[in-house]
Amino acid sequence: MSEDRAAEQLQYIKTEVKRCQVRWTAQRQVIVEHFIANKGHYTVEDFFGAVSVQDSSISMATVYRTLNLLVDIGVAVKRVFGDGPATFEFILNRDHHDHLIDVDSGEIVEFVDEDIERLQQLVAEELGYDLHDHRMILYGRKIKK
Amino acid sequence: MSEDRAAEQLQYIKTEVKRCQVRWTAQRQVIVEHFIANKGHYTVEDFFGAVSVQDSSISMATVYRTLNLLVDIGVAVKRVFGDGPATFEFILNRDHHDHLIDVDSGEIVEFVDEDIERLQQLVAEELGYDLHDHRMILYGRKIKK
């Protein structure tokens, strides 16, 4: 991703936060910059480790609070895969996608399948519901060549 | 479900447990009977409440241990919907199915769609994986008539 794009996203988040809450702090800036720069699925622990390098005074509590704030303003999603800790994923300017998890390595692969999306819509309708959202995780084992 | 079916299932579980572990206890009997009689998605808390009525000495720890045991022998699955506590579902003699959750009431509807199942297989293969398992949850709002 280009520097410009990152700056633009940071600006957007900053504005959103200030609109909803009130304060934009140094801690939030550091955490959000990390979030924008490192796309993927990270636990709070991951963030805390990375962010501590830059500013060792930032507490776990602030990481939690900031990440939850990002979820509230809609630029991040919290996902719980199985039993472990929740992971946070940056979704600003990202299209919807689902996940396939490698049962051996734990690696997460993202994908979209338009046909499945369409069918999900249909299934929900048949059951008498408006589809609002969905979560789909495939668990697989890498095919050896 | 008929009484016979319930008795048969209880017998099956009893045999399985004794084969894998060693002891079949009064507590396990009470918990498993409840599990067989009340199909659906229940938290440990739910079970603990229901089972306590019958035998108030049964502890939360035993409920957890028994439910985990049932998962181990393959007659139950543990599911985590969102943030709350895990729920356990009885799956002995049940076909695979997915879930639709009513975002307003929290009600859970079960369904299967063979086309989606097929496509999931396909998608996994395209990504280079053997599909091992999957989890799909649709979130919807009831359509008013």
Add this chain to the structure above:
DNA sequence: CTTGCTGCAAAAGGTTTGCAGTCAA
């Protein structure tokens, strides 16, 4: 008898929260 199971209470994770001081606006 043997050894797995139970209840209890304590511990273990992950996450949230109360508080007094700090800092953005």
Add this chain to the structure above:
DNA sequence: TTGACTGCAAACCTTTTGCAGCAAG
């Protein structure tokens, strides 16, 4: 100046575990 935010530590919640006694086989 004001009150939202922060770090800290304590609290919370769900789930697991160590232990001494109990009980199934």
